[in-house]
Amino acid sequence: MGASVADRWLTFDCFGTLIDWRHGIKTTGELLFPGRGEDFLSSYITVEAEVETEGSFRRYRAVLTEAVRRVAQRLSLELKPDDATALVSTIPYWPAFADVGPPLTELRREGWRLALLTNCDRDIIALTQRRLPVSFDAVVTAEDVAAYKPSPAHFLLFKSTFGASADAWIHVAQSYFHDIRPASELGIRRIWVNRQGESDDPSLADAVVKGLADLPDAVKRLSTSARASM
Numbered sequence: 001m002g003a004s005v006a007d008r009w010l011t012f013d014c015f016g017t018l019i020d021w022r023h024g025i026k027t028t029g030e031l032l033f034p035g036r037g038e039d040f041l042s043s044y045i046t047v048e049a050e051v052e053t054e055g056s057f058r059r060y061r062a063v064l065t066e067a068v069r070r071v072a073q074r075l076s077l078e079l080k081p082d083d084a085t086a087l088v089s090t091i092p093y094w095p096a097f098a099d100v101g102p103p104l105t106e107l108r109r110e111g112w113r114l115a116l117l118t119n120c121d122r123d124i125i126a127l128t129q130r131r132l133p134v135s136f137d138a139v140v141t142a143e144d145v146a147a148y149k150p151s152p153a154h155f156l157l158f159k160s161t162f163g164a165s166a167d168a169w170i171h172v173a174q175s176y177f178h179d180i181r182p183a184s185e186l187g188i189r190r191i192w193v194n195r196q197g198e199s200d201d202p203s204l205a206d207a208v209v210k211g212l213a214d215l216p217d218a219v220k221r222l223s224t225s226a227r228a229s230m
Contacts, residue, residue: 009164010107010219013149013173014118014125015094017193018132018212024094028086032068033077043071049177052119052148060120060142061088091120092127097195099212101133106216113137115162117154117171119178138162149178155186170222172215176200191218 015021022041029040048067058066064087072079108114115138118125122141129136138158145153155171158164166187173179174193183190184204192205193212202208207218 016174057146103212103215104134150182
């Protein structure tokens with residue numbers, strides 16, 4: 001028996017999918033180290049993943065701070081001690097992508113419930129949600145599960161809390177590494193928002209879109225195929 005319309009869930013990664021994560025990091029890097037914002041961003045992407053997987057769990061604000069320190073060290077840039085928390089300070093002001101509002105508004109109108117599965121702290125995502133043009137029905141943070149994606153912990157907690165079934169749950173994300181791969185391994189239907197034109201294997205996703213403007217059509221196609229197979 002299929003889920004009712006009220007039971008249908010779309011879960012989203014936040015940073016990189018809804019919030020312009022690259023812009024926020026590059027701009028902050030440029031403020032800290034004029035002329036080096038692009039270098040800062042390129043190094044940060046690698047360093048953050050390293051920090052998240054080291055040792056015992058630490059809150060995202062600690063990850064941001066440690067990653068800034070390491071990037072400065074790797075790039076041989078002078079970082080003032082007080083500036084190590086720059087990303088923690090600027091993250092509430094990182095902008096949402098321009099294509100977020102209309103598609104998510106349309107999907108909510110069609111009966112989908114919306115949730116965030118995010119690699120950050122509760123207080124940070126609370127501030128970030130003020131930048132998002134739609135409201136969300138649920139949020140699962142790294143702080144809630146004491147783990148960072150690609151760990152399956154976010155997905156497992158969401159499923160156990162809301163009882164989302166495979167035919168009534170689609171995960172939407174930009175990060176192939178953090179989201180699309182683990183969602184695939186768990187059998188969760190997934191839409192890859194490939195904003196950067198990355199070359200990872202698209203067959204691992206159930207649908208691929210270049211931006212959220214194409215999301216409602218992709219969701220409709222997946223929903224129709226799921227109903228047809230039941």
